[in-house]
Amino acid sequence: MYKGEEKVKKVLLMLLLICVIPIGYNVVYALKQPVTNEKHSSEIFAMDTIMTLTAYGNRADRAIELAKEEVKRLDKLLSSEGESSLIALINSNNNSNKSSELNRDAAVIIKKALSVYDETRGAFDITVYPLMLEWGFISREYKVPSKDRIDELLKIIGSDKIIFDNEKKTVAFKEEGMAIDLGGIAKGYTSNSVIEIFKKAGVTSGIISLGGNVQTLGTRPDGSLWRVGIQNPLDLYGNLGVVTTSEKALITSGGYQRYFEKDGVVYHHILNPKTGMPANEGLISVTIVADDGMLADALSTSLFVMGEEAALDYWKNHNDEFDAVLVRDDGSIIVTAGLKDNFESEHDFEVAYHDKDN
Amino acid sequence: MIRTTRFWMVFFAVLLCICGGASWYLINREPGSRVAGIYQDGALIRRINLEDGQAFEFTISKDGMENQVCVDEEGIRIIRSNCPDQTCVKHGNLRSGAPIVCLPHHIVIKWENETDAIEDIDAVTGG
Numbered sequence: 001m002y003k004g005e006e007k008v009k010k011v012l013l014m015l016l017l018i019c020v021i022p023i024g025y026n027v028v029y030a031l032k033q034p035v036t037n038e039k040h041s042s043e044i045f046a047m048d049t050i051m052t053l054t055a056y057g058n059r060a061d062r063a064i065e066l067a068k069e070e071v072k073r074l075d076k077l078l079s080s081e082g083e084s085s086l087i088a089l090i091n092s093n094n095n096s097n098k099s100s101e102l103n104r105d106a107a108v109i110i111k112k113a114l115s116v117y118d119e120t121r122g123a124f125d126i127t128v129y130p131l132m133l134e135w136g137f138i139s140r141e142y143k144v145p146s147k148d149r150i151d152e153l154l155k156i157i158g159s160d161k162i163i164f165d166n167e168k169k170t171v172a173f174k175e176e177g178m179a180i181d182l183g184g185i186a187k188g189y190t191s192n193s194v195i196e197i198f199k200k201a202g203v204t205s206g207i208i209s210l211g212g213n214v215q216t217l218g219t220r221p222d223g224s225l226w227r228v229g230i231q232n233p234l235d236l237y238g239n240l241g242v243v244t245t246s247e248k249a250l251i252t253s254g255g256y257q258r259y260f261e262k263d264g265v266v267y268h269h270i271l272n273p274k275t276g277m278p279a280n281e282g283l284i285s286v287t288i289v290a291d292d293g294m295l296a297d298a299l300s301t302s303l304f305v306m307g308e309e310a311a312l313d314y315w316k317n318h319n320d321e322f323d324a325v326l327v328r329d330d331g332s333i334i335v336t337a338g339l340k341d342n343f344e345s346e347h348d349f350e351v352a353y354h355d356k357d358n
Numbered sequence: 359m360i361r362t363t364r365f366w367m368v369f370f371a372v373l374l375c376i377c378g379g380a381s382w383y384l385i386n387r388e389p390g391s392r393v394a395g396i397y398q399d400g401a402l403i404r405r406i407n408l409e410d411g412q413a414f415e416f417t418i419s420k421d422g423m424e425n426q427v428c429v430d431e432e433g434i435r436i437i438r439s440n441c442p443d444q445t446c447v448k449h450g451n452l453r454s455g456a457p458i459v460c461l462p463h464h465i466v467i468k469w470e471n472e473t474d475a476i477e478d479i480d481a482v483t484g485g
Contacts, residue, residue, distance in 0.1 A: 043400050045464045052481070140442040212484040220480070231484030237456050242479060254485030287483055300485065 037221040044068050046075040047187055049211025055198055056205040056221045063201035067194045067208075074193065077105060078186040080129060080138065080179070090171060091129070091179040097163070099170040107169045109182055109189050109294065110162075116185075116298040117159040120314065124302040125273035127157050129181035137269045138181075142260035144267065150276035157273055188297025191215040191249060195293070212257075215249040215293050225342075233285040234331050240285075241325065241333065241345030249293035253300035254285040254327075272305050281307025284329050289339060290322035299324075308334070316354050393470040394434045394452055396427070398463075405470060408434060423463040434467060436460065 040060035044051045051071060053064050079085045090100040102110065116124045129138075130153050136142040145153075161174040182189075187210045195217050198206045206217040207226055216226045225246050229239035233256045243250060255268025255278065272279040286304040290296040299322060303311035308326060315324055315336050323338035333349035340351045392408040398418060406429055413430040415437070425446065426438035433451035436458060446460035457468035 043397070043466065045399065045461070049461065050459055050466065054480075207480050209481045209483070212482065214481045214483045216480075226480045227478055229479040229482040231482055236484075237453060239479065239482060250483045252483040252485040257485060285485060 046071050051210045053208045055203045059202040063198045063203045067197045074190050078182050080181045099172040102169045120302040123305040124298045126180045128273050129179040131276050184301045185298045187213045188293035191293035213251045219246045230287050244342045249296040250289050251296040251300045252287040253304040279305040285327040287325040395470040397466040
């Protein structure tokens with residue numbers, strides 16, 4: 001073998017390595033990819049909205065199917081309308097002091113709803129349903145009720161008129177004609193349930209949106225944080241900012257999606273339980289970021305009803321439970337301190353601090 | 359011997375070019391043409407390529423629920439619906455990141471080949 005031939009062989013060997021290393025890497029990556037990171041996503045219409053369930057990994061498909069079954073079950077159970085609805089049954093059994101039995105799901109939700117009612121001094125109230133019916137927000141046949149009619153209905157509004165027995169799992173109303181609607185909290189309970197199903201099925205990375213109620217499991221498959229946009233109430237095709245997060249629920253209440261206009265006045269669907277009128281305390285969007293979807297759901301409505309000052313006071317007393325992004329009616333943004341490093345926006349925003357942070 | 363060596367050198371050079379070209383394509387490939395998918399109750403019922411340049415209208419009907427869809431050079435939109443809230447009609451043309459949804463009729467019109475993360479966003483919360 002002459003010297004040149006040796007050299008050529010070395011070059012060939014190097015070329016072979018150059019080709020084999022990336023090809024080998026790609027083959028291994030390609031084989032690994034479907035097992036760990038494959039995206040599965042499915043949409044379902046339920047709870048009067050569209051839901052998108054997304055999970056990653058080889059267990060995601062099964063997890064999503066199980067989650068869809070659970071969503072359908074809870075939809076039937078917790079809706080305020082429908083023959084198979086437990087809530088509709090309770091509402092039809094509304095002679096004063098007559099008890100109705102609850103299943104575990106309804107008992108957990110009503111217990112939480114009553115707790116938030118107390119904590120927020122009535123800003124969140126599941127007994128507002130007769131008013132929702134009167135305004136036509138359930139049937140979508142909208143009308144502005146007379147003041148007399150609203151005053152009449154306000155007499156049967158108030159969760160302090162609910163008799164709830166957590167041991168026996170029963171509920172009764174103190175006043176005839178009372179009715180409840182879990183619309184302000186049921187989606188949060190459902191998103192908690194879906195995330196639990198994902199976890200039990202072995203999914204470690206997922207994100208769900210139940211009509212804009214977002215909840216995340218783990219991080220993105222590549223380990224980075226999820227990026228959740230907050231819809232801009234003044235430009236529905238844009239986002240006012242992005243929250244980077246993991247293992248959190250992000251739930252927004254605003255009056256810009258469900259409303260009607262009459263004689264030049266806009267009436268949205270978030271009613272103030274004290275006045276019976278659409279809440280108008282200077283906020284047009286409230287996003288809550290919390291571990292618990294049910295709490296985030298209830299608090300987004302509550303803080304919207306409270307207005308900026310009371311909302312920030314409430315946050316200061318509960319800042320270990322949640323953070324919030326508030327939007328005033330002039331479009332200006334307030335972000336609570338816990339989110340200041342996880343909120344990005346092309347708009348200016350103020351940061352609200354707890355007294356102890358100052 | 360030299361001819362055999364040259365063959366292998368050319369072979370590896372070509373292989374390298376193919377690998378390089380394939381990598382470049384995978385990294386830089388276009389997201390594809392503008393194809394809208396129409397879904398009813400979660401099932402794809404029609405796929406429309408908006409780059410075909412055709413203009414036409416059609417109606418999606420089911421159990422008395424009707425949505426009339428218009429396709430033209432401006433895009434795709436729902437122009438008539440017998441749903442109570444008319445949100446789908448008010449939506450106008452399909453845009454990036456905002457599917458057309460008719461909640462009462464369980465209809466969604468969305469881009470089929472839109473990248474998963476619009477502006478690198480995984481989901482949007484709104485009320």
